[in-house]
Amino acid sequence: MNSLLLQNGELAPDFTLIDMHGDPVQLSSYRGKKTIVLSFLRGFI
């Protein structure tokens, strides 16, 4: 396993991206509220 990959137990790197409605979504805004399943896609094409 590549040691550069993220590991269990690490803090998930925080990020903010703009959703399809133009609103920012920040991962850390879910802290204390929800478990998040984060899926990185291959791309639609």
Place this chain on the structure above:
Amino acid sequence: MARFRDSYSGYLERQAELIAVGPDGLEQFQRYWEREKLPFIGLPDPDHTVAKLYRQEVDLLKFGRMPLNCIVDIEGRIRYIHYSANRMDYPDTEIFFNVIDELNAASK
């Protein structure tokens, strides 16, 4: 993605949210989400900023971007992470549900 759509109610029942991050642009995301009727959050990441932050693997010689799935607990820690070895290597929904159930049980 159909898999996430069809199992979405199971995530909601577990007080979990699904967020999908992809390399496509806004318009492609909008078209795809509308066509597939996806109920969860989709985030265009055309500059691959977040994909790089999470070390999503890219194999230019073979299949391009490899799927990467992780579960982040309520405190913001990674509790499950799966870097796919190929494009068909996708964890079963049951695996996700089991991890979330364990996290929910531990936080009670």
